[in-house]
Amino acid sequence: MAGRPLSYLATIPTDQVKGIGPRSTKKLADAGIHSVADLLLHPPRRYLDRSQIFDLADVPLGEEVTVGGTVTSVDKRRLKGNRTMIDAVITDGTNFLRARWFNPYTKVAQGWDVVLSGKVERYQGSLQMKSPDMERMGSESLLIGRVVPFHPSAGGLGPAAMRRAIWNALPRSRPIHEVLPEEMLDRLDLVDRDYAIANIHFPETAAEAQPARRRLVFDELFRLELALALRKQKLIDETTGVVHDTSGELVKRFLAALPYELTGAQLKAIAEIEADLEADHAMHRLLQGEVGSGKTVVAAAALLTGVQSGFQAAVMAPTEVLAEQHYLGFRDLFESGGLAPPIEDAGALDGQANLFADPSADRGPSVRMALLTANSVEVNFLPPGSAKRPDVVQWIGDGTVELVVGTHSLIQESLRFERLGIAVVDEQHRFGVYQRVTLRDKADEYDPDLLIMTATPIPRTYAMTLYGDLEVSTLDEMPPGRIPVTTRHLALADLGAAFSLVREEVAAGRQAFVVAPLVDESDKIEVTSATEEYERFSSELVGLRVGLMHGQLRPAEKDAVMHRFRDGDLDVLVATTVIEVGIDIPNATVMVILDADRFGLSQLHQLRGRVGRGSDPATCLLMADPTTDEGSARLGAMVATTDGFRLAEEDLRIRGQGTVFGTRQAGIKDLKMADILRDAPLLIEARREAFALVAGDPGLESHSELAAEVRALLGADVDWLFRS
Ligand code: ADP
Ligand code: MG
16 A cells, blocks of 8 residues: 555554653643544644745835744733733844734743744834734744644644644655545545645645645545445444334324315425335434424324334423423324324322233224423323323333333333334434434334434535435425514614514414523523513513413423413413424414523524414514624524524524534534535535445445544544444
8 A cells, every 4th residue: 555544644642753742642632632643634724924034124014924033122011901911022133123912921031033923013113013923933943934834722732832743743644645546536626635634734835725625624524424324324224124004094084184284395205204114124314394394293194104003103302391392282283183092090090000901902093192201291191190100101111102202211221112113303413313323222123213303404514414324304395374574683772662562463462472581500590580571571561461481380380371372361471492492373473582692593593483373474573782793693694584594504604613513413523624614515525425435335345445544533433333
């Protein structure tokens, strides 16, 4: 093999690099840099062109330049407001210049030889630089006469140390083996890997770093997509699916009883899901769609297909409140579809497991359903509040309960299903990839079908990385008759306008939501804040019926409040974000969000999605005096569009992908080179290439070096892909 493969460099610890001692090794490890490969794939954040060092005598003013010299004096002063000012005078023999910093940690001392980069200006007749980049020159300086890379600090090692480490690591690593065929490089217009790794760090000119970066971005995305393609392949090859019965009574009855026609998108999604369900491999599908696009009905059809085939179905939600809401939502949906089971007598069943001697006995088409979370249990075949946890657990274990709605309590070791055949995982991005798989492990001899449902629209490129191993059904069509919600941003002082609007709409027979300010500290404080707003709105809106809803109410209390609001016995509901998802009140036409700048974009979008669900025009008032640029940007985006996909992209742009990946992509390391918005075209190419490659070589047997690289660089998280 010509050159050293990256997978080999990934086995060489950083302490093998000249100049990296035990302390630096530890610091690097803290930053996730363990091997020489990690080090070489730590790209500079920017470059400074120091190929030209100006004499102070004829340095141009007002441009980015680099100058060098010796420090002749340093003056450190305390300013008002606890600020520090550091002045250093340097000379290169042709003139003097004063450098000034306000960063108290700036290190500089008389006698040092330094290079400074920044803009030179003339101040009171003398040359001055404000807050220049400064580095002390060593004997063999990497700082002058060249384009200097600035690497992000890692574990406390600054740009200078990182630059030196990479400089020392490079010659012992090169030439680096090319892993991609020449044909592919030509076709995709990519430079070779050895050139790319050398030139991303130490390019001759700043322009030469560009093709180098493009190649390494491609490599990173290609590895990720290869892992996803392999996972998908493995799921197809190695799962034993359940063959469901898609012609049964339950689903037919349910769909026939719906008070509306399904949209084309819903019909298409249901057809796609049914095709998966009747196939003999396990389904692995994402159902995505805008708030209000009607995912619940589609999920219900999938769950009922499982039940009518003689299997159990499960719904896993990320929070208790969501699980409760799903439970109530499905319960009502089944009731109106005539699928509610008869209510049994709780007293007679006390402590008695398996109340149905023969679970498959014909009792007419109906669904026995349970809610199981850490704090609550309910079943739809006993009077509300009378089910006991041990019984419910038992009934799930013996198949008495056919549909279970819960939180991650469902994947606890101790919970057994009798014959789980299909699972719907809601808002999957809040779970790790591995929890999906764990839920699947709940069945022994076969693999339950899996439908992942997300109400958060995901930009296409983001979905390609996050859900890249799934089939996707998209509800891209809203139920008819929806009028887009009008969104306005008002100052907090204009609350009077909100009161007026609420009064007007209530006078016209409509209802309003008020969302209390988001409080980070704790649920308790959030409840206090909601309670205060409740009192304020009650006393302001005399004569209106105002209700209060928050997360600390017991499920039965929440249920009662929601029912009163739904039945029109309340005009205004003051709430915390517990109403974010799943609440469906078509008569509500006003959403007032207090301190709206504190909420995230997707949360604002979800909240807004609670109104405009009927045929009347609705308004969302964002009450806020934003104090940050980000806050203002979010409000601006909300006013500008109701398109969830555009908002999701905007969110990514405002927050950056780091935050998004960091919390969600449990299992696959953060992208270091690629920016999935900016690099979207490359991502699409990398995906196409990766999936084509795996299709032709499912085990990567004739691409062993690529396989080794994916494994070495994506770490233990992908090991299972390579187990047979
Ligand atoms: P999502 O979960 O995608 O946000 P829901 O499933 O909660 O949306 O549906 C939103 C609202 O639209 C509900 O009131 C639901 O009853 C209604 N709905 C769903 N599908 C249709 C349809 N095809 N026609 C009319 N209304 C629909
Ligand atoms: Mg919903």
